[in-house]
Amino acid sequence: MDFESEVNVKNAAQNIKFAQPSISRKPLELLRDTEALLRRPTVTTLAPILPPKISNNLQMASSLAEESLKELAEIDLEQISDWELRPARIRVGLSFVGFGALMIVLLLLYLNSLHPELTPVEQIGKYWYQYVWFVCLGVAGMFILGREAMRPTKNLQKPNKR
Structure with missing residues (x-):
């Protein structure tokens, strides 16, 4: 008994044609449409009962x-x-550092005010x-x-306005 298939799998795989999207949409349009498909029915459902x-x-x-x-x-x-994105990248980096530092300070304040009986080693233990998460965020x-500081500035020249 021969159980081998008579169909050549390699040729069959090459003959498959996948559908191509007829309209290429931008990611922000997809975001708008997806959000609207979720938001509109939710609002129409909730509005009468609120x-x-x-x-x-x-x-x-x-x-x-x-509208937004x-x-x-x-x-x-x-x-x-890249020049236009530079301030946003700097703000995100500063936000991460600041939030991580703020959360470590709040964690220390929490530990010293609500658990004064613990030594610093016991607190960290x-x-x-939480310490690891906040330090990693910073x-x-x-x-x-x-x-951002090591990024070459010659490639980030401000674009010419026409």
Whole structure:
């Protein structure tokens, strides 16, 4: 008995044609449409059962989101240069460092005010997981800032305005 297939699998795999999207959409348009498909039915479902004041606020927030995402979808991501993204990258790095430091200070304040009986070694031993998360967040921010500081500035020249 011969159980081998008579169909040549290699040729069959080469003959498969996959459907190609007819319209290529930008990522921000996909975001707008996906968010709208989730938001609109939710608002129409919740609006009748909420108190009138909250329902009006929900509908106003929904219309504001609609307008904001419409403006956002008009942005062409290909036109944004590294020079224009530099301040955002610096702010994100500073936010990571600042938030990590703030959370370590709040953790120390919590431990010293609510658990004064623990020695610093016992505090770190008991709450090491939180320490590690907050330190890693600060280190990630330092990496972002260091990468931005080492980025060559000759490639980041401000684009000429026409």
